[in-house]
Structures are given as C-alpha cells and as structure tokens.
Amino acid sequence: MIISLLDISLQQCFLYSIAVYGIVVSFRMMNFPDLTVDGSFTLGGAVLSSMITANYPPLIALPLVAVAGFAAGSATVFLNRKLGISKILSGILIMMVLYSINLRIMGKANISLLRLPTLFSSYDTDDALKVLIFGGISVVFLICLAYLSMTRLGLFIRATGDNEFMVQTQGVNTDWLFYTGIGVSNALVALSGAFVVQNQGFADVNMGIGLIITALAALIIGESFIAALVSIKKFVFSKKTIAIFSNTKISLLPWSTISELFSALTGAFLYFFIISICLRLGLAPTDLKLATGILVILGISVRLRGPMVETYVRGRL
C-alpha cells in the first residue's frame, strides 16, 4: 500500500513541482504575489487538450502551451506596470478573464483525452516508469532554473525583486524584467497544467482553482523542511569545513535561490504524500482544502530558524 501511495504522490509531486518552481520565480525571486497562476494552469491544460483533440502531436502543443502561459503572465504585468493596477488585483483580473478564455479554447467544460495519443499514453500501465519519466522532467526544469539564477539575466530578475529602484539607477528598464520573470513563471505553471492533464487523462475548466494555495503550501512546507535541515547541518559540519567552503568560488553561487528550488521539489513531495495519506486514512475529499490550510499554517509557524532560509524568506509572505 505504501508503495502505491508513494507512486501516486511521486507522480503528482513531480508534475506539480513545475508549477511550484513557477511560484518560486514570481513570489520569491521577483517578490511579485502573482495570482494569475490559477488561470494559467488551466490555460495550459486547455491549450494542450484542445490541440490533441485536433490531432496535433503533444510535442508541438507544449511550446504553444508555454507561449500561452507567458502571454498570460505578461498581461498581468501590463495591468500592473502600465495601468497602475495593484499586483494582487492584476493577477485576480487576468485569472478571471482566463476562465472565460479557457472555456472558449476548450469549447466545453471538460475534455477527455482517453484513447488519444498523449506524451505518456504508451506508459499508462507502468507506474514505476512514469515516476522515472516525470522525475526526469521535473529535474530538467530544476536544473534549467538553477542555471537561470546563475546568469546575468537571473541576477537582474532577483535584484529587481529585491530593490527595483537600485536596478533602475543602474540604467535598466525594470518593466522588461517583470515581463520576463512573471512570463516565465506562468509559462512554467501552464506547462505543469499541460503535464497534469496528460497524466490524468482529461482537462477540466475548474482544475486550476486553488492551485496557488496548493503550490504555496508545498513551497512553505519545503522551505520549513530545508530550513530544518540547514540548522541540523550546522551540527554535522564543523566550523572548519564551513570556513573552507565559504572561501571558495562555489560559495558565490546564488545558494538562496537554489535552495528555494529544492524546497519547491521536496515540499511538493511532502505535500502530496501527506495529503494522500490523509485521504487513505479516511479524510473526505471535500475537507482537503481545510487540511491544506492547516498544513500551511503549521508549516509557517513551526519553521525552524535556519540562517540562510530565514533571512531570505522573512517578510516575503
């Protein structure tokens, strides 16, 4: 039973983790509380399912999904930067607009992909293989984002989230950085939606509702977990090892962001594992949101004060 529980939560966690990476980019790197994601998650599923029912191969649909997600994020940034609407309200507005757009794209509230060729349809029966493939996809995205945070572009994205004014005084138009960062964030969320749809075999116009809470819950649980690990690590490693480490160039890499990405992955796993155990123990599916809420509250209040995560995360939620 544990094995099948693990299989299912691993599958879900890997596919959803891509959305959580998106949340890391918007909430943590850019400091932009972007609520568009509820809409762009469904948007990804809608674009993919309607393209597959129109007989396009899934590999052609995926780039389009990413572009659609990027456009949704850009729309939110446009409302915020050019029209002066607050960040939260811009996100809510685009999320709402996307609900109608998603219905238009799908044509009906639910599209079944049964017996249609998706990326994963040939491994439908092999749960272990699916875990491997999904894990591979998730890790590829993690590596790409870790690389991004080490580039000049990633540095400026983080700097803009940290002190936009300073970046402007260095002669950079920060609007472009917001378009890039929030666009990438929503593209990731849309891709996550497209993967989830292919795994579950259907797209539903309501599938994105509450995604932001799920993703944030996962992220916060992961952050607390990693923070706990970091504070334990202090006892495991002697001061000398830490000193040697802190004098090498490796220490200059953006560890706070990289640890956020790992938090996203571990948090996604912990979240789906806890939820599936709760469901197996008899939690009514309607109480799921209650359980998620309690998890988030616990995750925040029980957070152990690891030094790195603590300073990075403080005051950001």
Added chain:
Amino acid sequence: MSAPYVIEARNLKVVYNEGTPNEVVALDLDRDNFCFNVLQGQTIILTGGNGSGKSTLVKAIAGMAPVKSGSVFIHGKDVTGWPAYRRAKHIGFVHQDPMLGTCPNLTVHENFQISLEKPWWLPTPYPLTLTKGQLDSIEKIGLPLAEKKTTQLNMLSGGQRQSIALCLALRKGSILLLDEFTSALDEQTKKAVLLYALSEAKAMKATVIMITHDLTLARELGKESGNVVLTMVGGRFQQVMAIKREISDGIFRLY
C-alpha cells in the same frame, strides 16, 4: 548648438502632492528665472537647511521628482521627458538614504556584479570574480569586505551599505550626484571615502554635485578653482535672492 554645459536645469519647479492639501513646492527656481548650469568636470557643493530642497534639486536632475515646469538638459540633450532609468546611463547617484542604493537580500558579490556595464539580459553565468577596479574600490573605501563577499547586504551596517552604494554609483565619464553620501559614516571612514570619491571623480573628469551639511568641508572645497558653493533656502538659491534684493535696492554689485 555647441553645448558646453553637462547639466542645464532651466527654471525647474518641483511640486509634491500637487492638488492635495499636502501640496509642497519643494523647488522653485522658476521664480528667479534661474538656469542651473554645470560645466564638465566642475564640482558644485550644495548646502542649506533641512527641507531647503537640495535633495529635490538633484532628484529632479536624475528624473526622480515630480517636475511641474522647466526643463533638464544633459550633455545638451533635452531629457525632461526621460524616465530615471534612461538618464541613469549618464548619472551615478548616491542617495541620502543608505538603503536605496543596494539590494538588501543579495550578497556583496552580486551587488557588484549588477553594477558592471554589460547588458542585463545576457543568458550566460555572471563571473565569480570581481574586476580589479571593483576590488580596488572596496579596498579604497576602507571596508574589510574582501572576505565578506558572500554576506548579504542587510547584514551590513547602514554606513557600510552607503559606501558600497558609492562604489556601485561611480562610473566612467558620468555625472555624480552625491546626496550626503557620507552622513552615515564615522569620521575616519568619512575622510577616506570622501577623498576616494573626489579623486575618482577627478580621474574620470566627472561632473559632481555634492550635498553636505559640513560647512568647513564646503568652505575648503570651495577654495579650489572651478568649484562652486551654493546655499539653498526654501527651494531657491540664496545667492540669487541676495543679488535680486540688491538690484531692487538700486545698488547692484557682483563681487
């Protein structure tokens, strides 16, 4: 038109919170029909009481204040409609508030990387070493930062952050606006940083507007040829007002 002036600020008027009960006229050079012109390589020292409009004047030049009327030219180009980030290509600005010029959650190393003059959109890793010039400037401002490159800026003191903000603002061939940039520093560091900033400005022939409350320093710097000390009162220049008064008395003298 040949443009001998690096900065020309004509009849600037800045009004905060216009049309509300909190309306403040922070700068009113329009009243005296005054053109604030600065030559290449010149150093202007601005003094004056709290709230007299010094910060407002340099902010207006940098495009960070609500300019109501008047115009700003930089290198002979009308930049009045330019947003701050566009003007920033010519202007290095150290703010009175030490927190404004640096990214608090990024490390010292990352802050210095941002100030490098390379396009922001490069999808290639930023280097893990600082340039010689950057290391030099860290040493010159007298901060023991060589081993602290992985420290986040919010773990440094206000004065340390202000010195780093200065290093980030120093750029070749630019205009330097220094708004009480040593206010957070202790006496010894202050001297070192001040000397460094002025020598660096001279080396790159930068045009400097420096705001200070240190009248001894202002007087000392004012003795050097080319430097000008101006005093502000209520959003206007005291010198101009004095001359005007003398004109109306019928005994106009320029000494």
